[in-house]
Amino acid sequence: MAVDLRLVLPGTTAAPLHGLAASRAIEAQACARAGDFTLMLRAGTDAARLALARWPHARRVWVACGPGNNGGDGLVMARCLHQLGRQVTVTHLSGRGTVPADAQRALAQAVQAGVTFGDAPAPGAVDLAVDALLGLGQDRPPGEAVLALIDALHACQAPILALDLPTGLAADSGQTLGEHGVRASATLSLLTLKPGLFTADGRDHAGEIWWSTLGATLDGAAPDALLLGADEARRLPPRPHAGHKGAFGDLWVLGGAAGMQGAAVLAAHAALAAGAGRVYLATLADTAVHALPGAPAALMHRDTHALRQPERLAAATVVAGCGGGGDMGAELPAPIRHAARLVLDADALNAVAAEPALATALVARGHAARPTVLTPHPLEAARLLDSSTRAVQADRLAAARALARRFGAVVVLKGSGSVIATPEGPPWINATGNARLASAGTGDVLAGWLGGRWAALGDATDAAARAAREAVWRHGLAADRAGPHVLIADSLIEAMLASTADAA
Ligand SMILES: NC(=O)C1=CN([C@@H]2O[C@H](COP(=O)(O)OP(=O)(O)OC[C@H]3O[C@@H](n4cnc5c(N)ncnc54)[C@H](O)[C@@H]3O)[C@@H](O)[C@H]2O)[C@@H](O)CC1
Ligand SMILES: Nc1ncnc2c1ncn2[C@@H]1O[C@H](COP(=O)(O)OP(=O)(O)O)[C@@H](O)[C@H]1O
Ligand SMILES: [K+]
Numbered sequence: 001m002a003v004d005l006r007l008v009l010p011g012t013t014a015a016p017l018h019g020l021a022a023s024r025a026i027e028a029q030a031c032a033r034a035g036d037f038t039l040m041l042r043a044g045t046d047a048a049r050l051a052l053a054r055w056p057h058a059r060r061v062w063v064a065c066g067p068g069n070n071g072g073d074g075l076v077m078a079r080c081l082h083q084l085g086r087q088v089t090v091t092h093l094s095g096r097g098t099v100p101a102d103a104q105r106a107l108a109q110a111v112q113a114g115v116t117f118g119d120a121p122a123p124g125a126v127d128l129a130v131d132a133l134l135g136l137g138q139d140r141p142p143g144e145a146v147l148a149l150i151d152a153l154h155a156c157q158a159p160i161l162a163l164d165l166p167t168g169l170a171a172d173s174g175q176t177l178g179e180h181g182v183r184a185s186a187t188l189s190l191l192t193l194k195p196g197l198f199t200a201d202g203r204d205h206a207g208e209i210w211w212s213t214l215g216a217t218l219d220g221a222a223p224d225a226l227l228l229g230a231d232e233a234r235r236l237p238p239r240p241h242a243g244h245k246g247a248f249g250d251l252w253v254l255g256g257a258a259g260m261q262g263a264a265v266l267a268a269h270a271a272l273a274a275g276a277g278r279v280y281l282a283t284l285a286d287t288a289v290h291a292l293p294g295a296p297a298a299l300m301h302r303d304t305h306a307l308r309q310p311e312r313l314a315a316a317t318v319v320a321g322c323g324g325g326g327d328m329g330a331e332l333p334a335p336i337r338h339a340a341r342l343v344l345d346a347d348a349l350n351a352v353a354a355e356p357a358l359a360t361a362l363v364a365r366g367h368a369a370r371p372t373v374l375t376p377h378p379l380e381a382a383r384l385l386d387s388s389t390r391a392v393q394a395d396r397l398a399a400a401r402a403l404a405r406r407f408g409a410v411v412v413l414k415g416s417g418s419v420i421a422t423p424e425g426p427p428w429i430n431a432t433g434n435a436r437l438a439s440a441g442t443g444d445v446l447a448g449w450l451g452g453r454w455a456a457l458g459d460a461t462d463a464a465a466r467a468a469r470e471a472v473w474r475h476g477l478a479a480d481r482a483g484p485h486v487l488i489a490d491s492l493i494e495a496m497l498a499s500t501a502d503a504a
Contacts, residue, residue, distance in 0.1 A: 015193050015226070019225075023221075034215070050210055066093050067097070067099060068095070075106035076106045082110075090110065093149065120149060124156075131162040168180060173395045188210045192213075198431065200416065249316075307335060316340055
């Protein structure tokens, strides 16, 4: 039965993401509705359809099947392709326990249809390899036999299609479970889309991401996260025709210590490009701002004393931390207490992590319902959580949520599959962006752009989270549209600006 097969990544559509427990709940409900074996038949059939559509010239197909129902999906797929005249070989790994009933039925049907069973093929002997080893049932790092088949899949020198999850990848977190896992060309996620496909190691292991709901409805469980799509990210109000610079907010960039002024200039430039009405640069160094290379002409310079005045701060958006250095902490108490809108990045986050009084003030700010956005990369998040980068990366969704709750803030945990978390509700995972952004200064651009968008939105409902979603999404979009090499921070601002031409 043909059902609802769609490409998710690369793509621009928002989607609900369900982790292991929610996927199991939806699976139980869908199985009860559809009847035994029906879902597996749909899964295997859709996998075969995808293989034929995506690799129409693949004649020789190897399907590596594991001992559970993921293997069952592979067996149904193998039978379908065999019946359509493809030259199919299956390697079936029997596990420690008994093969589940659905997978046994799929095995019996494949045998009866005359599918060939055998060992892993020699390199170059197939046109398409299928990873149906393990899916949702992975509860430990791949064992020796599975690892040998993972190696054989990679050795095939053919595209690899993973069913449901690339073997070795955790559904909830996107962490690899052991030494290594399958690095697929494409993954067909079944029934639900799993968050782990989109963040941490997920993107490198999943490749293109396809999705079949297997004809089921997803009302069985609330989503654990949401994939950020274009519609949601672009949903910003148009600038009123009669708007003037005073209507789009005053923004202060606080940072730029000696030797690090470039970071503050980048953030200020990005804030102007994102639509802030007036941008001031309060540098921690003495250099006149117009002497700084690349500083936009519209930028205004103030010393940091101006940022200690509550009345100035009461209407201002402050982006603090870009190139702030070790003196950052001394400048933060007033903005934390009084700024209407506050973005903390880089050295401002490090100061909060290092100085308990600042952390206490930030928590109090959250209790007072003054909005804040924190934009840590994983190491900065680890410092704030008093944990390690490894622990943060092991569960990025949980780390972002923990910070959001602790500080009553919107948190952007940066990196592959940036996570945007708020104290309540499911976090978002960004679908755009790539390692072209992995170069110095791109984080300063993100913080500045986010602040600029937020300043222009002012006190609109949910403005902090909306600005964060738009900034993160557009930042990644610019990288997705860039050439094959690194995108340096200066060009990133221009690319983000250019991308607004085709969006509201
Ligand atoms: N039950 C159903 O109706 C459906 C099942 N589906 C498929 O079924 C999968 C889940 O099936 P299962 O729950 O049987 O789980 P899996 O097939 O993912 O794996 C379970 C089996 O693998 C073994 N195992 C787990 N971790 C291992 C490791 N690290 N090394 C070696 N062996 C390991 C377990 O002991 C068990 O035998 C989904 O991912 C999906 O592909 C979907 O087609 C939807 C419908
Ligand atoms: N591999 C990647 N995939 C997607 N985005 C990335 C990747 N590497 C870096 N980025 C993005 O680039 C930016 C880098 O920010 P950061 O680490 O703070 O650097 P800096 O402070 O030097 O500007 C973040 O927005 C991050 O999400
Ligand atoms: K798999």
